[in-house]
Every structure is written in structure tokens, then in C-alpha cells.
Amino acid sequence: MPKPPDRIDRRILQALVADGRLTNNELAERVGLSASPCWQRVRRLERDGFIQGYTAVLDQSLLGATETVIIEVTLERHDDEILEVFGRAMAEMPEVLEVYLTTGEYDYFVKVAVNGTAGYEAFLRTKLYKVPGIRHSRSSFALRCLKRTHSIVPDEE
Secondary structure, eight states: OOOOOOHHHHHHHHHHHHOTTOOHHHHHHHHTOOHHHHHHHHHHHHHTTSSOOOOOOOOTTTTTOOEEEEEEEEESOOSHHHHHHHHHHHHHOTTEEEEEEOSSSOSEEEEEEESHHHHHHHHHHHTGGGSTTEEEEEEEEOOOOSOOOSOOOOOOO
């Protein structure tokens, strides 16, 4: 089991969450280390799984997916086969940004990016409603994103 990140590790993680394109020298300067120890810490954080990868954040509206829709999905049953089929189907749909198994009234929270209401209707008809085992879904269109982040670095306890 990896050791918990210390104060400097947390500063490294916070800096990388804010800007994953920092060079090692820039990162080292921001967190108050020299380049070599900073590089070693980043490699350890990657190896231990604290850093799972790096990605570009795209403007989906400029790419033609102008709407974000939140879909709450209820399944007919909760056996392993239905859960597996649903999970595999969600992973294969490029419009699907995030999927969460949840507690409460609905089984899943699904976030999709589509091109307007026509794009959403096409997504429902040709993809989502073709997935076996869905009993009910409810959708909400996002009007505006007030905050978007992909990770947090919790305070030390």
C-alpha cells in the first residue's frame, strides 16, 4: 500500500491539477524543490497510482457537441449480466462523458455531450434505448457549467 502524500506531494498534485503541462522545472519551482527530487516525487506519485494519467480538456461546443445532458437511468434488474451489458454499452458510446453507479431513486447518472436537441434525440433512439435492461430514464439539459474540474487534492487530515 502506498504511503499517503505529504505536504510537498500535495502541492505537486495541486499544481498538476491546475496545469498538467507544466515542465518539471516549472513544477519544481512552484513547489519549492530542485528538479531532480521533484521528478522523483512525480514518478513515485504516478507509480503509486495517485496520478492516473494526463489529458487535454477540450471545448466540446467548438467540436460540435453543444449540449451537455444529465441522464438518470433505472435498470429493470440488478443482476450481474444486466450491469455488465449496461457498463460495456456506456463505455462504447463516444457521447458518454461520465457514468456513475448511484444510490437513491436511479441506478446510474450518465453525462453525455450531444449536438443540440436533435443530436440528443438521435442518441436516445439509436444508442441509449437500444441498450437492453433499461426500465426508465430522465434527462436534464445543462444550461451553463459553473465549475468543472477533474480531480481534487483533499486537505491533509
